[in-house]
Amino acid sequence: MAKLRVVHYINQFFAQIGGEEKADYPAELRVGEIVGPGQALTQQFGEDAEIVATIVCGDSYFNENLDKAKADILAMVKEQAPDVFVAGPAFNAGRYGVACGTIAAAVQEELGIPAVTGMYIENPGADMFKTKVYIVSTKNSAAGMRDAVKKLAPLTVKIGRGEAIGASSEEGYIPNGVRVNFFEKERGSQRAVKMLIKKLADKPFETEFPMPDFDRVDPNPAVKDLAHAKIALVTSGGIVPKGNPDHIESSSASHYGEYDIAGVMDLTEETYETAHGGYDPVYANEDSDRVLPVDVLRDMEKEGKIGELHHLFYTTTGNGTAVASSKAFAAEFSQKLKADGVDAVILTST
Amino acid sequence: MRLEMGHIYIKDIQFAAESKIEDGILYVSEEAVRAVALEDEKIKSVSFDIAKPGESVRITPVKDVIEPRVKVEGRGGIFPGVIAKVDTVGEGKTYALKGMAVVTAGKIVGFQEGIIDMTGPGADYTPFSKTLNLVMVCEPVDDIKPHDYEKAVRFAGFRVAVYLGELARELTPDETKVYETCTIKEGMEKYPNLPRVAYVQMLQSQGLLHDTYVYGVDAKKIVPTIMSPTEVMDGAIVSGNCVSACDKNPTYVHLNNPVVHDMFEQHGKTFNFVCHIITNENVYLADKQRSSDWTAKLCKMLDLDGVIVSQEGFGNPDTDLIMNCKKIEAEGVKTVIITDEYAGRDGKSQSLADSDPAADAVVTGGNANQVIILPKLDKVIGTLDYVTKIAGASEETLREDGSLEVELQVLTGATNETGFNKLSAR
Amino acid sequence: MIVFKSSFFYDKHTEVTVREKRKQMGSRDYMVITNNPLVLDRLKETHHIVYRDISYEEILREVRDRIHEGHTLLSHPLSGSVKPNETPYKSIMLSERKGEIDEGSVQLIENAIQACRKFIFKSDLYEESVYDDFQLIDWSLLESGMASADVW
Numbered sequence: 042m043a044k045l046r047v048v049h050y051i052n053q054f055f056a057q058i059g060g061e062e063k064a065d066y067p068a069e070l071r072v073g074e075i076v077g078p079g080q081a082l083t084q085q086f087g088e089d090a091e092i093v094a095t096i097v098c099g100d101s102y103f104n105e106n107l108d109k110a111k112a113d114i115l116a117m118v119k120e121q122a123p124d125v126f127v128a129g130p131a132f133n134a135g136r137y138g139v140a141c142g143t144i145a146a147a148v149q150e151e152l153g154i155p156a157v158t159g160m161y162i163e164n165p166g167a168d169m170f171k172t173k174v175y176i177v178s179t180k181n182s183a184a185g186m187r188d189a190v191k192k193l194a195p196l197t198v199k200i201g202r203g204e205a206i207g208a209s210s211e212e213g214y215i216p217n218g219v220r221v222n223f224f225e226k227e228r229g230s231q232r233a234v235k236m237l238i239k240k241l242a243d244k245p246f247e248t249e250f251p252m253p254d255f256d257r258v259d260p261n262p263a264v265k266d267l268a269h270a271k272i273a274l275v276t277s278g279g280i281v282p283k284g285n286p287d288h289i290e291s292s293s294a295s296h297y298g299e300y301d302i303a304g305v306m307d308l309t310e311e312t313y314e315t316a317h318g319g320y321d322p323v324y325a326n327e328d329s330d331r332v333l334p335v336d337v338l339r340d341m342e343k344e345g346k347i348g349e350l351h352h353l354f355y356t357t358t359g360n361g362t363a364v365a366s367s368k369a370f371a372a373e374f375s376q377k378l379k380a381d382g383v384d385a386v387i388l389t390s391t
Numbered sequence: 392m393r394l395e396m397g398h399i400y401i402k403d404i405q406f407a408a409e410s411k412i413e414d415g416i417l418y419v420s421e422e423a424v425r426a427v428a429l430e431d432e433k434i435k436s437v438s439f440d441i442a443k444p445g446e447s448v449r450i451t452p453v454k455d456v457i458e459p460r461v462k463v464e465g466r467g468g469i470f471p472g473v474i475a476k477v478d479t480v481g482e483g484k485t486y487a488l489k490g491m492a493v494v495t496a497g498k499i500v501g502f503q504e505g506i507i508d509m510t511g512p513g514a515d516y517t518p519f520s521k522t523l524n525l526v527m528v529c530e531p532v533d534d535i536k537p538h539d540y541e542k543a544v545r546f547a548g549f550r551v552a553v554y555l556g557e558l559a560r561e562l563t564p565d566e567t568k569v570y571e572t573c574t575i576k577e578g579m580e581k582y583p584n585l586p587r588v589a590y591v592q593m594l595q596s597q598g599l600l601h602d603t604y605v606y607g608v609d610a611k612k613i614v615p616t617i618m619s620p621t622e623v624m625d626g627a628i629v630s631g632n633c634v635s636a637c638d639k640n641p642t643y644v645h646l647n648n649p650v651v652h653d654m655f656e657q658h659g660k661t662f663n664f665v666c667h668i669i670t671n672e673n674v675y676l677a678d679k680q681r682s683s684d685w686t687a688k689l690c691k692m693l694d695l696d697g698v699i700v701s702q703e704g705f706g707n708p709d710t711d712l713i714m715n716c717k718k719i720e721a722e723g724v725k726t727v728i729i730t731d732e733y734a735g736r737d738g739k740s741q742s743l744a745d746s747d748p749a750a751d752a753v754v755t756g757g758n759a760n761q762v763i764i765l766p767k768l769d770k771v772i773g774t775l776d777y778v779t780k781i782a783g784a785s786e787e788t789l790r791e792d793g794s795l796e797v798e799l800q801v802l803t804g805a806t807n808e809t810g811f812n813k814l815s816a817r
Numbered sequence: 818m819i820v821f822k823s824s825f826f827y828d829k830h831t832e833v834t835v836r837e838k839r840k841q842m843g844s845r846d847y848m849v850i851t852n853n854p855l856v857l858d859r860l861k862e863t864h865h866i867v868y869r870d871i872s873y874e875e876i877l878r879e880v881r882d883r884i885h886e887g888h889t890l891l892s893h894p895l896s897g898s899v900k901p902n903e904t905p906y907k908s909i910m911l912s913e914r915k916g917e918i919d920e921g922s923v924q925l926i927e928n929a930i931q932a933c934r935k936f937i938f939k940s941d942l943y944e945e946s947v948y949d950d951f952q953l954i955d956w957s958l959l960e961s962g963m964a965s966a967d968v969w
Contacts, residue, residue: 208817220734220742220816222757222799224515229729229810230649233699233754237727238661240752241586241697249815250732250753252746500954501947502903537953597896599957611961634954635898674896674958675910675965676925706895706932710925735935744895744928760935800900 045090045201048121049079050114050128050144052137055183056097064136066099068110070117081186082127085194090201094121100136103144111147118148125201130159130189131166133181138166146173155200159193167215175200175214216251261385270384273351275374277359277367278325278332278391279317280308289357291318297357297370299377302350307336319360320391332389351383359390393571394621397463397486397564404441404491404523412558415565417491419525419555427554428527433543435532440772442494442524446509447769450526453505453803454495454541454633455548456519456641459488461556462625469556470626472607474549480625481618486559491523492643493555495548496773497530499541500600505636505803506765513765516805518812519643526772527551538599545631549642570621570655572664575693582663586696589665590620590650591686591719592809593711595632595639595703596671602631603640603703605669611678615670615685617693620651623667635704637759637805638731644804649811650699650729665693670715672708679711687718697725702808705733705759709744720749731756731806732816736798756806757814759799767793847891847966849959850883851908852876855952856959865913873940874933876907881926887915890922892962894929899954901933905940906955910962 053059053066055077075083076095083092096117103110118126126148128141138160145156150173159177160167167176177196179189192213199206206212208221225232232249239246264270281289287298305312308329315325315332330336338350355374359367378386400415407418421439428437442448462468465483468475494507507519514520529547531540573581594603596611603610605628618627628645651667658664668689670682690698698719702712709730716726732742732755742758790796799805806814848865849856852875857868869879877894884890891910895901943951 208815210817216817218739220732220738220758222761222814222816224813225815226813228649228653228813229754229756229807229815230653230699231810232815233650233727233729233810234653234657236752236754237588237697237699237725238657240725240727241588241662246752248751248753249755249817250730250742252748252750252753253741500950501943502899502950537950538957595898596961597898597958598961599954601898601958632898635900639898673961673965674892675962676891676893678965679893704898705900706929707893707897709895710893733932733935736937740935741928741931744932745925 044088045124045198046093046121047086047090047197047201048094048096048118048123048126049082049092050096050098050126050141051077051079052134052140053097053099054137058097064099064101066097067102068096068098068113068117071095071097072121078130078186078190081190082194085190086198089198090125093123098140100134100140103140104136107143111144114144115147115151118154119152123154125197126154126156127193127197128156128158130177130179130186130193131164132179132183132185132189133161133164135165138164139169142166142170142174142176146170149174155203157193157197157200159189162215171215171217175206175217177213178215264385267347268345269348271349271351271382272338272347273378273383273386274333274335274338274354274389275386276333276354276356276389277362278356278389279315279358279360280313280325280329280333280356281316283312283314285314285316289316291316291358292360292362294357294362295366297355297374299353299355299374301352302335302354303352305335306339308333317358317360317391319358332391334387334389348384351378351381353381392482392619392621393569394465394482394624395484396568396570396624397484398489398566398568399486399559399562400565401488401491401523404525406439406441410555410558412562417488417555417558424527424551424554427550428529428547430550431543431547433532433535433539434529434547436530437547438528440526440528442507442509442526442772444509444521444523448509448772449765449768449770450494450496450507450524450772451505451775452496452498452503452773453507453636454497454499454544455630456643456803457493457495457548457552458643458646459491459493459552459555460626460646461486461553461560463560467625469553470549470629473546473604473626473629474553477606479622480627481622485625486556486562486564487646488555488559491525492519493548493552494519494524494526495544496526496528497540497544498774499544499633500537503633504801506801507803508765508768511766511768512763513802516763516799516814517802518804518807525555528773541600541631541633545629549629570624572619572621572658572666575665578663578665582659585659585661585663587665587694588654588662588697588699589668589690589693589695590654591668591670591690591698591700591715592648592650593700593702593708593715594628594669594671595708597674597707600633601704604629604631610669610671611673613669613671615668615682615689617689618667618669620655620664620667623648623651628669632703635800636803637800638704638756638808640703640807640809641804644807644809644811648809650701650809654699662697665695668698670711672704672711674707679714683711683714683718686715687722690719690724691722695724697727699727699729701729701810706744713745713747713750717747717749727752727754729754729756729808729810731808732758733760734758734816736760736762754810755816756808756810756812757799757816759806761799763797763799765795765797846913847910848913849908849910850876850880853906853908853952853955855956856908859956873901873905873907874930876909877926877930877933880909880911881930883911884922884926885918887918888912889916889919890925891966892959894926895932896958896962897954899951900936902936902938902940904951904955905948906951908955908959910959910966
């Protein structure tokens with residue numbers, strides 16, 4: 042089997058250019074060079090793969106010039122036409138981890154070239170990208186390089202060859218929400234007994250199925266003076282001005298929309314619709330007030346039940362949208378709502 | 392209670408003029424077992440066949456799998472309240488024919504399920520590809536109701552298993568294992584420093600084709616109770632469950648309950664295996680509340696430190712599992728639960744229909760929605776007519792080359808929730 | 818979640834209620850939401866049956882809507898090991914009385930609706946006779962729930 046062609050991405054630190062003071066180092070392609078951790082990877086690859094080029098980029102440069110850096114690096118990778126792309130490992134370096142995740146995901150999505158990276162589970166990049174690319178779980182510092190490369194190299198080869206990827210515990214990647222079957226060495230009852238013994242002794246044990254992580258939020262205290270409160274509408278039901286000007290996706294939304302409803306008394310079939318692809322849109326398209334109740338709130342405004350309806354509403358589609366994305370959207374527009382003096386929000390979903 | 396289990400290893404099964412066990416070979420008189428099966432007038436005809444590990448044979452639709460046993464000393468008989476008269480079992484001496492099973496098959500309902508492949512990729516998943524199987528396909532009399540048919544096949548399987556077990560009565564076992572539990576007081580005195588643990592077993596009990604029997608009692612009508620862990624080894628619990636092939640417990644699994652056996656391994660060493668608690672999985676929500684309240688109460692009354700909870704089936708029992716786990720943990724008793732997953736074909740869906748942070752120690756039998764290709768095998772025992780109608784099979788099931796594209800769901804015992812297998816998922 | 822009135826998404830179907838009979842029989846505190854003709858046939862004279870000719874998942878949604886109106890779930894929406902999208906039939910018991918919205922019921926029904934989507938739809942692939950079996954199984958699951966309810 043021919044050796045897989047690998048392009049390797051590292052930051053300025055691992056390229057031994059320098060530390061924080063060199064973090065603004067722009068993206069640079071080094072064809073035919075194996076740099077830093079690339080040596081260890083090459084050793085592990087053996088006859089299976091070879092690094093044909095290394096891309097070096099400063100962490101600050103990448104994160105501060107995101108669009109340009111991404112475009113430049115994608116062009117470099119495209120030019121090399123590798124079979125597989127490897128970024129990092131980033132260990133616990135936050136900006137490096139985010140850069141590795143961002144560029145690996147972009148290479149995979151935009152160039153269709155399989156990609157893999159590695160980092161410590163608490164690296165913020167892990168949570169952001171674990172469902173998008175395989176991220177090998179590493180120790181929290183570069184002292185764990187040997188161990189990281191031992192997992193990263195074989196996974197790179199498998200991914201490069203398009204082979205079936207086993208369960209996270211077998212391959213060493215951070216669980217990505219996709220459940221994969223595999224055979225354990227012991228039967229389930231034995232594993233249960235061992236787990237119980239550990240649990241009884243207050244020793245650490247690892248569950249085979251982590252319960253879904255429900256981020257429960259306590260409701261805020263009730264609004265005391267509704268008659269003078271400024272109320273805003275927010276929805277995950279996908280209500281947008283007709284034509285969906287900002288192209289909010291029908292599922293797995295990547296952004297939210299902010300729209301002005303100053304003077305809008307009623308959402309009509311002619312003016313508004315839903316972008317949501319997860320429910321039958323007929324009734325929402327017929328009358329978007331059914332999802333985003335502008336008409337009723339205008340009435341209440343008139344009747345003096347509420348102070349006023351905020352002139353902007355925020356909208357996205359909740360359909361399959363990652364919790365992390367939803368959180369990021371909300372964190373951003375909540376600040377705007379606060380700045381605009383909004384007292385309370387009615388959040389509608391579907 | 393002390394039970395001595397004598398294992399008689401069966402190396403081969405052959406049809407012969409006379410039924411006997413000699414040098415590890417089980418000779419079966421077809422005529423004799425047929426007569427045993429046909430004792431019930433609801434069964435019109437029965438055909439017997441032998442399937443051996445490695446053979447190109449597919450058995451379907453499987454109803455139950457049973458290990459032949461015989462009670463040679465002590466109270467009662469195998470399958471008390473079902474075949475033997477009601478008497479408390481679990482002490483004395485019992486022999487089991489190891490390495491073999493009686494497999495009952497027959498189309499009870501149109502979407503009947505259960506495949507055992509003796510070779511190929513399917514064989515890796517079903518534990519019953521490793522046993523020598525005496526398969527009985529039962530045809531009912533005309534116009535029989537499914538519940539009468541189910542009962543007839545269930546009992547016919549037990550009768551044949553007991554008949555075969557009897558052949559071992561006078562033999563000397565190849566291996567003997569002793570299982571002994573203490574009374575509450577004895578245990579406290581004998582193992583004052585060991586944690587006290589129990590096994591909480593949830594029994595399928597939702598209705599027709601979803602039933603389990605304890606000493607002959609329909610499990611949906613029980614309140615949770617305690618048993619000696621040795622009782623199941625004499626057939627105290629039997630399966631009347633025909634649905635969800637991958638995660639239902641055939642009678643074989645009850646007899647050889649892996650949690651019971653693996654907890655016995657640690658008994659007196661790392662913990663004191665106090666007892667076996669059984670509970671049910673009814674459809675009525677108030678029943679669930681009562682039963683889970685009771686399991687938690689029993690755990691508390693028994694001063695337990697920890698339990699393993701096992702599940703049976705999909706959906707509805709997820710709720711029982713979580714209720715049991717939550718309430719038992721709330722009593723300060725540490726739990727480990729065993730389940731399986733329905734994470735969708737792509738593995739991306741939510742695996743369970745219920746969840747709670749208290750369930751922090753979970754063992755999984757794998758994702759039952761995983762797709763598997765079963766190649767065409769030379770011989771089919773039973774009928775393939777219904778394969779396209781079993782859980783997890785879809786319209787493309789029967790492919791042009793005769794292979795089947797199915798989900799693990801259809802394979803008998805594949806994702807067993809008592810931890811019978813090595814299959815898992817992450 | 819926005820709560821729509823149950824009539825919002827669905828055409829009005831005939832609601833088979835024999836309230837007079839029910840009154841004569843004493844007060845059963847439950848109704849059955851079903852798409853199973855066998856259940857309708859067996860219980861219409863004696864029980865409050867809401868029969869809808871809709872899918873399994875739609876039955877769950879119908880129940881969901883009623884839970885939001887204050888009815889409490891009495892039987893498990895995923896009763897039975899026959900998977901959603903495999904069997905087309907579902908019968909669910911709900912309290913006759915309305916009260917505060919029961920959070921446990923909301924959670925159960927939402928989880929059940931979500932669970933439906935994990936299974937490939939093949940409810941329409943069976944031979945005629947198989948549907949009788951599906952109806953029978955659904956009926957027997959319901960029957961076991963009613964047996965528990967009727968104790969009171």
